[in-house]
Amino acid sequence: MALALQDAQDIVAGCHGDPFSVLGLHEADGKLVVRAFVPGAQSIDAIDPKTGRTIVRLAPVPGAAGLFEGVAGRRRKRFAYHLSVTRDGHQWSADDPYRFGPVMGEWDEYLIGEGTHRQLWHVLGAHVLKHEGVEGTHFAVWAPNAARVSIVGDFNTWDGRRHLLRRRGHTGVWETFVPAVGEGDVYKFEVLDSHRHLLPQKADPVGFGSEHPPRTGSVVRNLSGHEWTDNAWMTKRAALQRFDQPMSIYEVHLGSWRRVPEDGNRPLSYLEHAEQLVSYAKDMGFTHIELMPISEFPFDGSWGYQPVGLFAPTIRHGTPAEFRAFIEAAHKADIGVILDWVPGHFPEDAHGLAKFDGTALYEHADPKEGFHPDWNTMVFNYGRAEVSNYLIANALYWLQEHHVDGLRVDAVASMLYRDYSRKDGEWVPNKDGGRENLEAIAFLQNMNTTTYGEVDGIMTIAEESTAFPDVSAPTDAGGLGFGFKWNMGWMNDTxxxxxxDPVHRKYHHSKMTFGLHYAFSENFILPLSHDEVVHGKGSMIDKMxxxxxxxxxxxxxxxxxxxxxxxxxxxFMGCEFAQGAEWNHDSxxxxxxxxxxxxxxxxxxxxxxxxxxxxxxxxxxxxxxxxxxxxxxxxxxxxxxxxxxxxxxxxxxxxxxxxxxxxxxxxxxxxxxxxxxxxxxxxxxxxxxxxxxxxxxxxxxxxxxxxxxxxxxxxxxxxxxxxxxxxxxxxx
Missing domain, CATH: 2.60.40.1180 (Golgi alpha-mannosidase II)
Incomplete structure (x- = not known):
């Protein structure tokens, strides 16, 4: 049996770049060979999954503790098998993850490599499915510069040597199918960089669920099988969200809208919000509820504006299924739901996107482009096709998978200008020598064109605080393509x-009229948002x-x-009844x-x-x-x-x-x-x-x-x- 010593040692060390070429069922010298790696195992047999009879007994590979191999006698055809393992006096049987073929197709590989896979979340992330007749979970992640990627969790005692992923061509994607892993299992990716240095364990960039903070693991969540009951709303949504329709938005931070003092002052769940928040917004006559970011985030004090799990509704309020129930309740009440969406930056947390495979993968390598001085966060590299694809697919994910009605894009101004909050010498001009971020502009145009083209009746909203022209003009007319823009100038002036003091107002009269000079240059929303009642600004009633x-x-x-x-x-919530105190996200x-x-x-x-x-x-x-x-x-x-x-x-x-x-x-x-x-x-x-x-x-x-x-x-x-x-x- 031709197993090279270096291959054996690399498998045991957990640094083999192509473990599927070694482990599992293979042909060697005209014979079928089974190889398995189970650290600490005393014996391993390959058994018939139907009869439980031994097909081949595996022998330890000398000098490679935990690695076993055996020849399958006279068999000439590939066969299904389980591994029967004995360790420390205990015996169990399980499917061998290395006996399964790939799940991803060539077309997915092509689109990912091209940066045009609009339904990226259907391929990457963790998906509960039946593969080759076996129930389990398919894992896939983009890490093009990694030497090795593995999946770790309780199912393998967090041993990164156990479930190594298969590299898929030149796309930079790694994948594997892990039998018996399913809904609710916690996992992370363990990555070796190109120098085979072990990186901090990473949460899944396309994970659909997360652990409760401060724990940072991803959680397998099955999104399939949900039967939506909001067809009546979805059918009429396009007519209700046109520019010539009324739109009164209630901005809400789910963690502090209402709490339960008799239960440790906890925030409400998605299901409780579905009943209490939706009925309140309906009674108050609001047409929409806008949620401050609910993509999973590690730090409560960021209010969600420093997300790590862009595809995971925060577990603080419940599961993705319960979030969908909230959306359905809103739609049943004829209320649209808008999400604050944050494609402008992400935090440096070790388990997040930063240096994901040991390189500046999602962010720019140069801190003059890739580091945001205001928030100490990383800036996405919009000029990289795979990163732009990742973000646009994320926008589509919320709109398609969760029936969200609109996205309010946070901090657009910080994306549009390369010198935003930067001093001279601290930023890199564009290819024409200017300050505009041409790649971010192209990304935003592409995002708007794609979302409006793919999903009927939705809207996008820009929080843009400068005089950048044509934010809500169509992209084919040179605009950014947003449906609406926040009128920050109106808010500041008024x-x-x-x-x-009223006695002095006559000297400032133009502040109430100036907004009409440009009121029709964009499709404006007049915002009195959370930003006006924090950081020492006082409440709305305090401003009077x-x-x-x-x-x-x-x-x-x-x-x-x-x-x-x-x-x-x-x-913003609380302003409708003249909340006296400045907003506090913790109460x-x-x-x-x-x-x-x-x-x-x-x-x-x-x-x-x-x-x-x-x-x-x-x-x-x-x-x-x-x-x-x-x-x-x-x-x-x-x-x-x-x-x-x-x-x-x-x-x-x-x-x-x-x-x-x-x-x-x-x-x-x-x-x-x-x-x-x-x-x-x-x-x-x-x-x-x-x-x-x-x-x-x-x-x-x-x-x-x-x-x-x-x-x-x-x-x-x-x-x-x-x-x-x-x-x-x-x-x-």
Whole structure:
């Protein structure tokens, strides 16, 4: 039997680069030979899996402890067998993982090598299946520069010499099938780099499950067989997520939305969120729930923005099946689910993607390109086809496998610019000498083109904080191809204005109007996100000037301004009831504040704003078109009064919005109107129902042929202090 001594020694040492050429069933000198490696074994037989009879008794290979081999007599055809092992007085039988052929096909290899495998998760990762008639799990991982890759877990006592993977051609992919491993088993990859140095054990880059932190192992999860029950939503989703539809998003951190104090203050599970969060969002009138990142992450303090398991819903709240149940519950309630998605960077954790095979595989090798100074994280190498493919496949995975309705892409600005947060000399110009990251731009365009092309009715949203042009323009017109963009400039300007004492606001009036100069250049979402209520910024109510009732009046007027302004809406959890404290990811929202009238009043206002918004096309149909907006009073800084009209499509009644950002009542105030008729007061943020003092316009006013605000007709209204009013033209 021609087994080279070096091969035997490498198998025992666990550093053989092609173990399937040695172990398992082979032909040698015209005979069939069985070889097996079981450290500590005293004897091994190859037995018939049906009868249990011995086919061949294996003998120890001299100088190679744990390695056995035997000749299968006169047999001429390959045969199935089990290994019967005796060790320390115990005997057991099991399938030999080295007797199985490959699982991956040539077409998968080709697409992976080309960097165009859009369903990469169907091939890489851990998949429970039946292979050659045997139940087990197929493992595959990309590690092109590794000398050896093995799978380790309790099933092999975490011995990296036991289950070595087979290298698949020039793709850099390694694979193996491990019999009897299945749902719930914990595993990692053990990698030797090109110099045969042992690396820290790695979690699966395409793993569908993880252990509870701080443990870092991947967990086998079977995604197949789920029968979705949300067909009614999926059928109408495309119509509900168009640019001309209402969109009011409730941004949520699942770990701190609500906790269970009687059970160790634990966060809610996916199933509990499916009941409590979904019903709450439905009652509040939100159209979407946006989840801060739920891809598995090691550090709670990152809020999920430093993910390690990009394909694994965090186990903090349950399994992938339970996450799917949450999605289905939302869809049953006609609520879409958006995920915060983080393709911009990843942490340096030893079990993660960093130096995965001993080289800068997912990241750039040069820290001027591959290290992010703001977050001490690694930057993806978007110019590498396999990395771009990995990320785009990940986007498709969430949209296709979990029926997610949209992806909000985090930190897009950090991806677009090579000099983002870098000093001179700390960044590498692009091929043209510029600061734009051309590879990241191409990646984002490809991601958007692919996701919109592959999955009907979804949307992508960019958190982009600069003036980069055409973020939400189609890629064939030179844009990035996002569906929507967060309007960070609007948020910064208007919050800065609201923080001013009302007596000084007249000097900052342009901060409330400047956003209309560019409001129709993108498909904007107006965000009041988690970023505005952390890191010493205080809560929304804290940002408002004055004391007591004035603070709440300011906040109510501001929310009215926001809901009347062009752009879809996003509000972070707790802001809807004027959470008093700054957000803390380690504790629940202060739900007890709803026992206080001022806080419950703000909650009722947000609910009614959402209802008004959804029920009146003038407030959403032409969000991104200048035809949907008309200034009535733009330049009245002395009174800090703003007035405008919103218009929908044909047949929609116009809506007049009037804001007073001073504590002075403007009684019998004339406001010009574009059309004659009765203007019905649809919402008044000063209503007693919301915590105000109830001053208003007794349900509505009729216009007069009296010129005001540059119009031939006007209405005479009571404009209460620190108030926003909505008036709808009554149709005949």
């Amino acid at each position: 919050l800065s204005y609201m923080a001013e 000037p004055g004391q007591g009732a004035d603070k709440f009046a300011n906040l109510r007027a501001y929310y009215g301004f926001m809901w009347g302004h062009p752009g879809k809406k996003l509000l 629940s929202l202060d739900w007890h504040l709803l026992d206080i009238d001022e806080h419950s009043g703000v909650q009722r206002l947000v609910r009614d704003l959402n209802t008004l918004y959804r029920d009146h096309p003038a407030l959403y149909e032409q969000d991104a078109k200048p035809e949907g907006f008309e200034w009535i009073e733009e330049n009245n800084g002395d009174e800090s009064v703003l007035a405008w009209v919103r218009r929908g499509g044909d047949g929609a009644s116009p809506m007049l919005v009037v804001c007073n950002f001073t504590p002075v009542e403007r009684s019998e105030r004339r406001i010009g109107v574009p059309e004659h008729g009765r203007w019905v007061e649809r919402l008044n943020t000063n209503s007693e129902f919301y915590g105000g003092d109830g001053r208003g316009n007794m349900g509505g006013v009729d216009s007069d042929q009296v010129a005001a605000s540059g119009r031939a007709q006007s209405i005479k209204i009571t404009l209460p202090p620190l108030t926003t009013l909505f008036f709808e033209l009554e149709c005949d």
